[in-house]
Amino acid sequence: MAPTTPDIEPITGGVQLFRSCLVTTEYPGVESASKWLFDRFDVEYIVNPDQTCCTGLGYYSDLLPFPTTLGVAARNACVAVEAGHPIQSYLCSTCYAINKKSRNVLEVPEFRKESNKALAKIGREYNDEVAGTIRHMHTLEILWSRHHSIPGLIKRRLDGIKVATHPACHYCKVFPDEVVGDAENFMIPEDLLEPTGVIKTGNYNEKTTHCGAGFRQRFVNPSISVAVTRQKLRRLAEEKIDVCVHMCPNCALQFDRHHSIIEQSANEEYPFVHLHTQQLVALALGADPDTVCGVKAHSQNVEPILERIGARERAVV
């Protein structure tokens, strides 16, 4: 299967790695693997201590009003531009969507004025210059922009490992026209992994069905939430995959933490594991499973797959 994702202009610098609350607290390996890959791909980036949370969890749980989210987004854009790293690279698709949505809303003069009133108190302004400079990209887009360097960097082949993409809804469905590739058959994770010898799944039944997390739904309507997760797990199991690759910590969290629980309660087997795309790409490029990819933070046992690809045998980098 040849890659279906179109090439995009290579990003080499000016990147601010936008830290995510879920990544930091639940799967810190995703952040470290992303940084590790940026280094391998010669992407110049910073982590900005002035950046703050995107407010996604609070906003989607109806705890924060939208103007708050908007003001925070405007501030985050300002600090990135001030730091000379205007390409916000999101590890989480919610951060991506909420900031991108805010960018559009901030084009409405009334909302921009309102946000700027708040920003004025901290001596900042979201003006045309900031709006014209800031760019919002998912980390996978930045990695895809440099994907031609992957074949030369492979240290561990993943021959015979079958992977399927779980497309994140806040990446694919909020701005379907701005997705790199096909919003209904998102392929960057598999296309990134293709040179390593993985077997790609491509499209499968209910590919676009979501993970079930739904922010507060996970807490408020757990039975519906988990039923959707189970449905998706069954579909993935039908494809006989080894790894489901993710692009959003919300999905990864929902699947990874619930996988075994659902298996037990439903008396079914889903013989595969969940990894972030960055983690698996980094493993193929020789990264350490613990210090770089942070696999110990996973609830599932990923050791068998690590052994299968030889990640436990020797340090290669």
Added chain:
Amino acid sequence: MRCGVFLCECGGNISGVLDLDSLADSARTHDGVVSISRNQFMCGTEGRRMIEQAVEERGLDRIVIGACSRRFQGPTFERIARELRLGENAVAFGNLREGCSFIHRDEPAKAQLKAEKIVSAAVARARFQSDLPRGRTFLHRSALVVGGGIAGITAAEELSGAGIDVHLVEREQSLGGYMARLSKTFPTEDCAMCSLAPQLTGAALDPRIHIRTLTDVTEISGPPGEFRVKLRQRPRFVSEACVGCDDCTAACPVSVSSEFELGVTKRKAISRPFANAVPSLYAIDKRGPAPCKSACPAGTSAQGYVALVAEGRFDEAYRVASGPNPFPSVCGRICTHPCERACARGEVDEPVAIAALKRFVADHVGPETVIEKVPVIHSEKVAIIGAGPAGLTCARDLAKLGYRTTVFEALPVAGGMLKTGIPDYRLPKDVLEREIDQITALGVELKLGQRAGKDFTVDGLLENGYGAAFLAVGLQKSSEVEITGAELEGTERAVEFLRRLNLGKSVSVGDRVVVIGGGDVALDAARSAIRLQQTSGREPNVTLVYRRTRAEMPALGEEDEQAIEEGLKVEFLVAPLEIVGKKGRVSALKLQRCKLGEPDSSGRRRPVPIEGDVTEIEADTVVLAIGQDIVCDFLEGCEDVSVEKGQIRIDRDTLMTGKSGVFAGGDAAATGGWTAIEAIAAGTRAAHSIHNYLRGEKLFEVWPAKAAEARPSAEELARREVGQRIPAVLLDRSDRCASWAEVVGGYSEEEAIAEASRCLACAVCSECEACVRACPAGAIELDQQEETEELAVGAIIVATGHKEFDARRKIPLGFGRFSNVVTQSQLARLLAPSGPTAGELERPSDGAVPKKIFMLQCVGSRDCTSSGNEHCSAICCLFATLHASLIKQHYPDVDITIGYTDLRAPGKSHEEYYRLVQERGVRYVRGRVGEVMEEADKSLRVRFEDTVTKRKNEELFDLVVLSAGLEASAGTTEIAHVAGLQQGSAGFIKEYHPKLKPVDTQRAGIFVAGTAQGPKNIPDTIAQAKAAAARVVSMLSAGFVLTPAQVASSNLEQCIGCGICESVCPQGAVKLSGGDNPHSVVDANSCRGCGICAAECPSGAMTLGGYSDEEILAEVMV
């Protein structure tokens, strides 16, 4: 200037805000104004009379109108001026309504001041307005209709009826377009073909309609009325002699998906889309040489014999395989098969095993083939020196051309390297002998044991009755290698070693053999050594040493795998330093270890010694297999022939040496690689050259450049199911090493057919020529070429139609992945009595009648995602309703659900039809489908929301039909580019005005009809086609047209000939002419008056009528 100012009250619209009396007073002060009038409605009859009167009484030559927008009533006043013979540019406009009174009602004082400026500007402008000349163009009474669907045919008929000659051009092989594919049409449910067929026949018989199929329009130039049109007609490969008997399709072995049947079934490479097709001739879909044919040095139609094998027609396959190659059986075994490297199947999984299939065919059929001896028809004799593949091929080809040939061979056996270089376990001797026997059976004389330069000389032959000679002496000795110890006993040279072995001489090897080299000869020597050891009861102990790695090894991959299986040891990255001897015998080989460095000129990475890393292998036999050299005995008595760098010097086009009449080829004078197939190709070329030489014809024939090969697109390849090739059976290791039996087994019939069926038919027509043999009328003409033609026509109608939206783009709907998801058009074929199922509804996966059908509307239409189109495709609601109705009537028990967005049934009798079909029991559900999923039994799970009951449904269906929308066809996009027409959303041609000029395009003289303009049903298409025809008739009936007034013109005095105007003109209306002293010339008929050229002109020579710099600036500066 004598100017009259006419101010309009516009029934209070203007006068309610502006004080027109005061405005008149201000206007009066301008120079040149000699008359002022005002009226309630200046555009009315009273206003017109005022203008007429003023012109007559006051002698006006300019008119200033202060009224509404020029875009609104401008044409009315311009017409009045024209009719009063004031010329084309006598009116200036001041926009007092939309530009002043309407938008400044709140500020009347300021509005008044602005109105004064507006009138003042118009007066200022009027002063610079001069009359614009208009020319006449006389019109050709002929028209071009592009597209042979129902729109094109209808328009052509109408035009013919008006006595206009029509050139009807169609890119497909027959007329009929989309309508020919339909089963029935809504709302009357009458048969589509029944109404179309008489139209088709009518067009074919009409003497005024000139039909050209397989034809593209490549250029349209010139002005309306006298367009010059260039056409390119692709070859049909079938002549008018075709009687439509269909014998050819039975003979053709190649089946591909049928475009006419929308992929529902297959067609042959030679085909006719439907029985009533016009023209009724068949056509061959020939897309160039297949990659395999293109890659074969001898040009064998590999796709051709593979296709015939797949059909079990082995005799015919043999005929194709042996056509250019007298050694199919040999090549099936030992050819380097570049065809397989080129095979497109290799991009899907593994290449088709072309060589193995060739071997199968030759082994199966070869022996029984009766050789037809060709009589000698030429007096000249030809001498061939060397009975290898090059010499024997040349001899055979010359014999077939009617020459007497004699082959002189130095050895006591024929076959050259095939005989003396290749061991039996790869090529059994009887296989080779059989094919040589077939060559001698043609009358080729073999003289063995005759060494050129010793037993005879080439010059001697030419003096004694031979008209020409071909030197195919090969490379008969091993290259000399400078290595210490090469003289020791136990050192062998591979070519000589193998020759002794293959001639049956006694050969022995020691217990420890080392072979130096990485080519085929090295492997042959190594594997032979293993057999020599084993047949004498010893354990195999043979090591191959090679300077680079396996990746760089020139030998075939499968062969070194077999050798390793047989016990061969291989040392990579070692270079021989010295053969170490003890008492005059070999005892070891000293080796330098290497690593890979930079690539060399051959692109392979050069081995670089690792300083100080030297190793040694014990050995008692060392075989040197590091290249071959020419033996120059033949040069004796062969004047003017020279050898340079180990090769006979030849002219690469004719293969002639320095001596007239003496040619050379094969390994001794290679034009490609040193392989058997290259030698065979050289033999064929030499035969052609010798024939040309002897006949005195075009000796310096340049071989035609290879045509671009036909290859499936990456997208097509991606859709192919991944499989694998059928492996050849290998002799068991223990059996094969102890004997010289052939290692690789051949295919069985079943295996051969299965393997051949993997062919992707890249070129569609495989050039097997089965149709040529089958055609009773002799109508097949495989050498037809593309033709171009130029026509002059007065007007053009674009009727290039639509294509169905590619439903694959809506990935979750499963089209292209699930066999039981079809499109509405495919369903039309399944329901058509003339279709592949003869009108029986069968679901594709198993042919059963579906019990439950879901029809899914708005696929790719009314869709704002990037994979769909925003527009409504207009016909799908009723198309689905029609099919549901047809199915309900034939299979009342079938349950049909139509999932729609909105049900749209405007148009005569359409709503009534929708209600009727609802009453027939078809379920309509408002709601779009999220996803279609396939179950294990190929039934389909459809998830949809009923937005009326607000319920989410998930149901199983046997068949899902997608109502895929309409998009502009590829032909529409192409003609838009060629004709410079604008395309709107989804590529449909933009009409000049959506309401008032619905069949005119942006380009005068070119009209549009049918679905090329936008989605529509058949009656609307026909109405529009007739409208377009009427436009052409009214245009051409005038006899001449006036060129437009507002066009660019160039002042020759000022023009500097820079050509900027030509480069910016969007219509191509401005051209440089005048050779060395160029100046720009405007074609007034093509110019549409944008003025880009005037603004760009650096010298001020170019101007635009009605918008000169003076006119514009006069207005600006007020």
Added chain:
Amino acid sequence: MTSTAAENTRAPETEDGAERKIVAFFCRECAYAAADATGNARVSLPTTIRSVLVPCTGRVSPLHLLKALADGADGVYVAGCLEGQCHYREGNLHALDRIEFSRALLESVGVEPERVQMFTMSAADSPKFVAAARKMHETISALPPLKRK
């Protein structure tokens, strides 16, 4: 006649003292149609704007833009079809090039480049037309009257 025109080039002084003159070139296919639609909808617009009809914005040359400024206008703008929808393929892009050229020229002699602008719109987009006109009016009103030597 030209002398009469020249006499009239001084911007009229109204009560608020600063009525400016803005020359606007509208393409016949889109902007002028949008202007007509605006008029028909009786939308109020600043009186400063003086429209000039051209067949295509591609007809407008730097000469027209600069001459307008030299002879009394405080601002000048061109309104044409949306990018990719020019009725003459690329006339609007040519216009844009010339506007950029003119702006650079003005900047080099110390004149504010924002006195020359380009807008694009569809024939049906009256709101965009109005926004362009108002924006231009605001921009020019915020600038001092153009000083000429």
